[in-house]
Amino acid sequence: MIVRLVIYLVLGLCVCFPALCLAQAQAPNTIVIKDHQFIPPQLTIPAGQKVQITVDNQDPTAEEFESFDLDREQVVEGNKKIIVFIGPLKPGTYGYWADYHQDSKGVIVAK
Amino acid sequence: MAIAFFCIVSLSGSAFAEKQVFAPNAEQGEWELENTGVYDIDPHKDKNAVQEYHEAIGYGVNSFWHTELELEDETQPTDDAITPFRLTHMEWENLFQLAPKGEYWLDPGIYLAYEAPMMAKQVGQFEGKILLEKDFQKITNILNISFNKEVGGGADTHTDGGISWSTRYRLSRYFEPGFEYWNDFSAISHQLDYNQQSHQVGPCMYGHLSRHINYDIGYLFGISDAAPRGEIKWVLEYEF
Numbered sequence: 001m002i003v004r005l006v007i008y009l010v011l012g013l014c015v016c017f018p019a020l021c022l023a024q025a026q027a028p029n030t031i032v033i034k035d036h037q038f039i040p041p042q043l044t045i046p047a048g049q050k051v052q053i054t055v056d057n058q059d060p061t062a063e064e065f066e067s068f069d070l071d072r073e074q075v076v077e078g079n080k081k082i083i084v085f086i087g088p089l090k091p092g093t094y095g096y097w098a099d100y101h102q103d104s105k106g107v108i109v110a111k
Numbered sequence: 112m113a114i115a116f117f118c119i120v121s122l123s124g125s126a127f128a129e130k131q132v133f134a135p136n137a138e139q140g141e142w143e144l145e146n147t148g149v150y151d152i153d154p155h156k157d158k159n160a161v162q163e164y165h166e167a168i169g170y171g172v173n174s175f176w177h178t179e180l181e182l183e184d185e186t187q188p189t190d191d192a193i194t195p196f197r198l199t200h201m202e203w204e205n206l207f208q209l210a211p212k213g214e215y216w217l218d219p220g221i222y223l224a225y226e227a228p229m230m231a232k233q234v235g236q237f238e239g240k241i242l243l244e245k246d247f248q249k250i251t252n253i254l255n256i257s258f259n260k261e262v263g264g265g266a267d268t269h270t271d272g273g274i275s276w277s278t279r280y281r282l283s284r285y286f287e288p289g290f291e292y293w294n295d296f297s298a299i300s301h302q303l304d305y306n307q308q309s310h311q312v313g314p315c316m317y318g319h320l321s322r323h324i325n326y327d328i329g330y331l332f333g334i335s336d337a338a339p340r341g342e343i344k345w346v347l348e349y350e351f
Contacts, residue, residue, distance in 0.1 A: 050213070062140065064138075068281065068283075068284045071212075071246055071251065071281065072212060072213070073136070073138060074138075074174070074211075074212075075138060075139040075140055075141070075171075075174065077139075082174075082211075083211060084211070084213070085211055085212065085213030085214045086213055087213075090248065099322075102322075
């Protein structure tokens with residue numbers, strides 16, 4: 001019966017996911033976290049496309065990349081990198097901040 | 112006839128351990144204290160003032176696994192009065208984020224839980240959900256497909272199922288209006304009629320009360336005979 005439950009879940013995923021396909025990865029954009037600041041503070045990306053951003057935390061402590069505009073909230077461990085997938089975005093400015101050091105902010109500009 | 116329908120549904124259990132539509136997201140290193148509850152309102156005495164509460168502590172083990180330990184207590188109406196609150200189950204929940212948010216057209220996840228009975232003559236149950244999320248600009252849509260199976264002596268042999276849906280508009284960090292739809296089709300093999308299944312829909316709002324406190328509050332209208340006329344539902348989370 002547990003096996004049947006697992007089979008239901010796996011079959012459900014198979015039924016629900018035929019539309020899933022890998023994102024067309026763009027050339028990677030990088031935001032560095034150093035001394036709890038985002039570098040560069042403004043990153044420009046193409047509008048209307050899915051974009052892959054690398055967040056490279058060069059501090060020894062963890063940080064959280066958070067954005068209400070982008071609906072993203074991801075922890076980056078100290079001296080580690082994460083990939084954040086965003087978009088496709090309409091042209092505009094999208095703010096983000098460091099949740100553990102909320103004075104640290106940046107923007108992503110979609111053009 | 113309607114009472115018979117209610118009995119079928121109540122005997123076969125619910126497809127949902129708690130009234131929360133889960134997004135397929137795990138936040139590494141984050142602790143969470145959570146209170147979830149429902150309060151039913153109905154002209155029928157046997158469906159009125161049903162209350163169920165969950166108190167939980169959760170932790171994001173890594174970027175794809177969130178685990179939670181939860182206590183469930185409830186009170187039910189009887190012919191004479193309402194039963195006192197009683198601790199009915201202890202639950203171990205696990206949410207697995209299957210891909211980074213935004214990598215695929217749909218964000219996928221899996222939820223697996225086991226409810227251990229805390230009272231005599233009760234049974235345990237396994238619950239599984241498929242979690243799917245899709246953002247369209249500022250509109251977030253989440254679908255949960257649930258399966259629920261009782262285990263232990265006296266357990267129902269049937270597998271229950273249900274779906275829950277949440278759509279919300281990300282107006283601000285503090286206020287995201289939306290709605291939810293809940294369908295508990297009870298035993299999958301029974302293929303019950305519409306009115307024998309529980310269907311509920313209603314407005315909800317979500318957001319942050321502060322940096323650490325999140326809320327999810329709604330009122331669901333029963334739109335089938337098996338559902339209570341109305342239900343207040345809420346989730347309060349303290350994250351740290």
